Amino acid sequence: MLRHFTQTRSIHSTRTLFNLKAAIADAIPKRREELLRIKKNFSDVKVGDITVGSVLTGMRGNQSMYWESTTLDPNEGIRFHGRTIADCQKMLPGAPEDNGDGEFLPESMLWLLMTGEIPTEEQSRQLTQELAERGAKLPSHTEKLLTSLPRDMHPMTQLAIALASMNKESIFAKKYEEGSIGKKDYWEYIYEDVLNLIAVLPRITGKIYSSLVNDGEPLGHFNVEKDWSYNIASLLGMTVRDSVNVHSLTKERSNDFVNLIRLYCGIHVDHEGGNVSAHTTHLVGSALSDPYLSYSSGIMGLAGPLHGLAAQEVVRFLVEMENDVDSVENVKQVEDYLWKVLNSNRVIPGYGHAVLRKPDPRFDAMLNFTEARPQEFKSNAKVQLMKNLSKIAPRVLQKHGKTKNPYPNVDSASGILFHHYGIDQLLFITVIFGCSRAMGPLSQLVWDRILGIPIERPKSLDLSSIKKLCKI
The missing domain is CATH 1.10.580.10 (Citrate Synthase, domain 1)
Structure with a gap:
């Protein structure tokens, strides 16, 4: 059996400053009290108006789900308990051996997601060791x-x-x-x-x-x-x-x-x-x-x-485009290639997002990774093409006029960086x-x-009900 299970009665007797489970236990009474107060006093507060269009298009935008750790703003991007990616890169602990020069540890982010608090170096190290x-x-x-x-x-x-x-x-x-x-x-x-x-x-x-x-x-x-x-x-x-x-x-x-x-x-x-x-x-x-x-x-x-496989589609797209243009620096050829794709009713993978209406901060983070290592990536034409596309593609998509968000999302950069280091199984x-x-x-x-969030059970509508609502 997997290890490290501690029952409630023993948590309080063995609690240490650095234990994630103890930190969660400390946060529980306040969180439970807040939720109970809201359910008791504010259950009738309306959250927008759900429309027939929303019912028929994947419930897009319906505000009907409780989610605590992250919020996604169309213009500001992702926030982790209110903190941006840039905030997290500055505040979350990294690996001790990197002396502050490396990226933050996902374990540090896990602590933040679980507790809403930035972990100390010691708390992060303890969680790393425990995992x-x-x-x-x-x-x-x-x-x-x-x-x-x-x-x-x-x-x-x-x-x-x-x-x-x-x-x-x-x-x-x-x-x-x-x-x-x-x-x-x-x-x-x-x-x-x-x-x-x-x-x-x-x-x-x-x-x-x-x-x-x-x-x-x-x-x-x-x-x-x-x-x-x-x-x-x-x-x-x-x-x-x-x-x-x-x-x-x-x-x-x-x-x-x-x-x-x-x-x-x-x-x-x-x-x-x-x-x-x-x-x-x-x-x-x-x-x-x-x-x-x-x-x-x-x-x-x-x-x-339509969800997690987008990064591999970008890698294929970059490989195909590189083979089709004389130089990844040739803006005219890159633009012509993009128009050829759009005019054949295909999409440019790695661009657009279901929620975001501004550039994806996660893309910026991946791009900054390459900018911090210019010698590593300068000879990789596909990586350079990815960087050039982030400037060229938004102009083409804006002119095309059918994309609500013409900016690169994180998938436009992530897959090609793994490919660069030899992970070629897309x-x-x-x-x-x-x-x-x-x-x-x-x-x-x-x-x-x-x-105590209950089982999820939305009400569904058949076409007859929808027609009645629409007075058809």
Whole structure:
């Protein structure tokens, strides 16, 4: 059985300043009281007007879902408990060995998502160590199952299967079946499952990638002394110290790749609750399905071409365009190529967003990563094309006039940076996305159980009802 479960009665006797679970427990009374007061006194307050158009277009924009950790403003972008990506890059702790020069740790972001507070260096290190200890071993039945899957099975299918199989290890599911816990204690067992799930994602990810590129033989080692992102990179064969195959990376390039994982996973953790992977995790979790089942369903949503697979489409697009133009610096040829795409009723992948109406701050963060390493990327024509497109494509799309947001989103940059370092299995890139996205929806799942958020059950309408509403 996975470890580190602590019951409520013992939390208060063993509480330390640096423990994430204790910090959540401290926040619970106030949060529960606030929610109860709002439900009691303000349940009749209207939240906009739901229209027939909204019913028929995917409930777009309906304000009918509780989500605590992130908000997405069309003009300002994503905020994590009110803090921008730039704020997080300044405030969240990074790895001690980077001496403040690297990216913040996703573990630090996990603390922020769970508690609403910026962790101290010591709190971040404690959580890093705890996740490393929890993730040191993958359940044997999950490892055997992954080994048995066809090598050419979609990587996201493999990830979903692996996570669903870990339902066997669910502490919450076992305790619920025994009938030994009350509703107010659900969150503790959910919390244990959530941290155990997040902790083993590096191992699952490395296992899937080794099956794709190395006939299942390990590409690296799990280092219990290192952080979560480092272990993802190591098990992809991308660290000098702990990898079997380092893709000919120098120590400096290896460190850069680890920081790319940290940055990518740190800024992809959440994007409000309405996106498919987050909403699906929340929906399935609302039925009291354990975190493994809930997030495996979220992964299936993330695998959709309209959600998590966009980055790979951008890589294909950049490869095709580079082959079609004489020079990625030739603005006229790039513009002509884009018009050819638009005039054939195709889209320019990596541009536009369902909510945002301004440039995606996550794209800016990825672009800044390249700007800080000019020597690393100057000879990669595809990366240079990505950068040039961010200036050219918005002008073309604005002139085209059919795109509400003509600016680059994060997918326009992320995939090509992984490709640059040698991750050329394009379907696999979304697995890394899946590692990151676990943190947001699963943090919310803990708070859903703390606050007693009920099963989600919207009212549906048939066409006859809609026609009656429209007086047709």
